[in-house]
Amino acid sequence: MGSYLIPFFFIIEREFARFISQKTRLFSALVRPLFWLLVFAAGFKSTLGIAIQPPYTTYITYDLYIMPGLVGMVCLFNGMSSSLAMVYDREAGAMKVLMTAPLHRRWILIFKLVGASMVSVIQVYLFLLIAIIAGVPLTAIGLLEALPAIFITAYSLALIGLILASHMRSLENFAGVMNFVIFPSFFLSSALYPLWQIEESSEVLFWISSFNPFTYLVELVRFGLHGQSFSLVTLIALLACMIISGFIGRIFRPDA
DSSP states (O other): HHHHHHHHHOOOOOOHHHHOOOOOOOHHHHHHHHHIIIIHHHHTTOOOOOOTTTTSSSSSEEEHHHHHHHHHHHHHHHHHHHHHHHHHHHHHHHHHHTTTTSHHHHHHHHOOOOOOOOHHHHHHHHHHHHHHTTTTTOOOOHHTTTHHHHHHHHHHHHHHHHHHHHOOOOOHHHHHHHHHHHHHHSSSSTTTSOHHHHHHHHHHHHHHHHHHHHHHHHHHHHHHHOOOOHHHHHHHHHHHHHHHHHHHHHOOOOOO
């Protein structure tokens, strides 16, 4: 067990040290969703209400509905940023040095994913705290119960980013792929509008959104914020992360 704990804490400490040293990373992580909340959602708050649907038991305002999508946005951007850092480390040779540690490559990558997920969780809760101050009706118990859902979401998106990074040979290529992943994932999901509203406007977009993994991660956070973190979606997301993580050592190549 000690042979795993020491590299685990070392890698986690390295992820947090990088996060603390990059102050603009935290700033951009908070400004982006806050812009959507304070500008976009505020404009629709008085004109667009959301009908009663699970997990809500009454009509809600648009700013409350959009919160899980903005949480997903924070996790999505941080997951892609951490993966971008892996591409940089691979170009600089740091990943090759890390992979020489007397530990299976799979565990090194899993530890890095856990570290990136923990950073995402911190950013998410800072954003949620600011949202509460701004008047979004979130409860303390809801924030606590949502922790498993938020962590699974952060880990899943960091894992997807790592898989993308494994096929990129340069920072320029990965930066371009990010634009083709982040924005379609966010807009073609239930982050901004319920799926039934999307279906009313476009059947094609509805089916695309229905098969978008980001949709289910957003709904996972949505139910988590309302005290329903553990569901079939939680189990499926957890199993998918475990299965893919088991093969992550073969997917990622430090010398690709």
